Amino acid sequence: MRHYETMFIVKPxxxxEEIVEKINFYKEAIIKNGGEICATQDMGMRNLAYEINKNKRGYYFVVYFKSAPSLVIELERLYRINEDILRFIVIKYESKKEQNAWNTMVDKVNKKAEAPKSAPVAAPETAPVAPEATPEA
Structure with missing residues (x-):
C-alpha cells in the first residue's frame, strides 16, 4: 500500500450538514475501495487565494490514507463529477524520506485531534471601583 494525502475544497x-455529508462520502469511498484512513484534518472555512467559480471562500478538508494506486483513479473521478468540489489534489509519497514526512504529519494531526480542549479561562475578578470624588465648590 502506498501513502497518499488528499485535500479538497467544498463550496461555501x-x-x-451537507459539508459533513460530502466529507463522509469521500471518506467512505476511500474505505470501500480498500484504503485505510490514517488521519483527517478539518481545516474549516478559509478564504481562497483567487475566486473559483465566483466563490471567494471554501471549506478545506485533508485526508491522509494508505491504498493501492487504483483507488486514486476512482477518487479523482468522484471529485471531478461532483459540482460541489471546487478543487482537489492527491499527493503520493514514494521515497522513504517522503514517507517519514507523511508519518510525521499523520502523528501531528492525530496528536492535535487527541489533545483535550482546554477549559475556558475564567475572567479575572475586578476590584470594586471607588466612586469618583466630586469637587467641592
Missing amino acids: TLTP
Whole structure:
C-alpha cells in the first residue's frame, strides 16, 4: 500500500450538514475501495487565494490514507463529477524520506485531534471601583 494525502475544497454555499455529508462520502469511498484512513484534518472555512467559480471562500478538508494506486483513479473521478468540489489534489509519497514526512504529519494531526480542549479561562475578578470624588465648590 502506498501513502497518499488528499485535500479538497467544498463550496461555501452548502449547509454544515451537507459539508459533513460530502466529507463522509469521500471518506467512505476511500474505505470501500480498500484504503485505510490514517488521519483527517478539518481545516474549516478559509478564504481562497483567487475566486473559483465566483466563490471567494471554501471549506478545506485533508485526508491522509494508505491504498493501492487504483483507488486514486476512482477518487479523482468522484471529485471531478461532483459540482460541489471546487478543487482537489492527491499527493503520493514514494521515497522513504517522503514517507517519514507523511508519518510525521499523520502523528501531528492525530496528536492535535487527541489533545483535550482546554477549559475556558475564567475572567479575572475586578476590584470594586471607588466612586469618583466630586469637587467641592
